[in-house]
Amino acid sequence: xxxxxxxxxxxxxxxxxxxxxxxxxxxxxxxxxxxxxxxxxxxxxxxxxxxxxxxxxxxxxxxxxxxxxxxxxxxxxxxxxxxxxxxxxxxxxxxxxxxxxxxxxxxxxxxxxxxxxxxxxxxxxxxxxxxxxxxxxxxxxxxxxxxxxxxxxxxxxxxxxxxxxxxxxxxxxxxxxxxxxxxxxxxxxxxxxxxxxxxxxxxxxxxxxxxxxxxxxxxx
Numbered sequence: 001x002x003x004x005x006x007x008x009x010x011x012x013x014x015x016x017x018x019x020x021x022x023x024x025x026x027x028x029x030x031x032x033x034x035x036x037x038x039x040x041x042x043x044x045x046x047x048x049x050x051x052x053x054x055x056x057x058x059x060x061x062x063x064x065x066x067x068x069x070x071x072x073x074x075x076x077x078x079x080x081x082x083x084x085x086x087x088x089x090x091x092x093x094x095x096x097x098x099x100x101x102x103x104x105x106x107x108x109x110x111x112x113x114x115x116x117x118x119x120x121x122x123x124x125x126x127x128x129x130x131x132x133x134x135x136x137x138x139x140x141x142x143x144x145x146x147x148x149x150x151x152x153x154x155x156x157x158x159x160x161x162x163x164x165x166x167x168x169x170x171x172x173x174x175x176x177x178x179x180x181x182x183x184x185x186x187x188x189x190x191x192x193x194x195x196x197x198x199x200x201x202x203x204x205x206x207x208x209x210x211x212x213x214x215x216x217x218x219x220x
Contacts, residue, residue, distance in 0.1 A: 018046060018056035026065055026076055027165030033078040037066070063159050065166075079167055081216040087163050092208040094157050095141060098148035099200050102192060110147045111193030117143060118185050125182060133181070134168045140185055167215055184210065 025031045043050045060066040067075045102110045117140035124133035145157040184207050191199040
């Protein structure tokens, strides 16, 4: 039998499936920052027993998306200005490492794919569709890391992007304008296509700092 193509099928466990659904709900704001989770209500809504649900919630607690308070319950983590700063510090480290790898592989092809996300952002702005703009923004950064081909960077970034969605959903009103978001992503894409590693690194640093300034209540 061929050894390269036929491999065991890895099936996702129930706790993993539940954890993924909870992450999506948190990122989309359906489970809001500070909201207390009721195991009984969630298990009924998801059609599962409380055991797998509890395990899924424990995973998200370890990831920092949920907070377990003794004698009180489990809550969706609230977003503070310090959280935003720390989040973008971590994202900057991961995305700069990913970009450095992308530039050493096929930067022109990467720029073409990233450019599709930039155009999606542009269309969303033209239609005044903030939700689609945020989605395209998130997809741009997820694709950047995916193109690095590093499983570890991708895993780390997945969790960071859930928190990023939380920030964008909860703090969307702090964005005074969206045009700057489009231009920043376009400049990053063009620098990647040109294979200009120093400029890409500088632009990503500035992008993260700008996001922190706009998403926090002060620019310190």
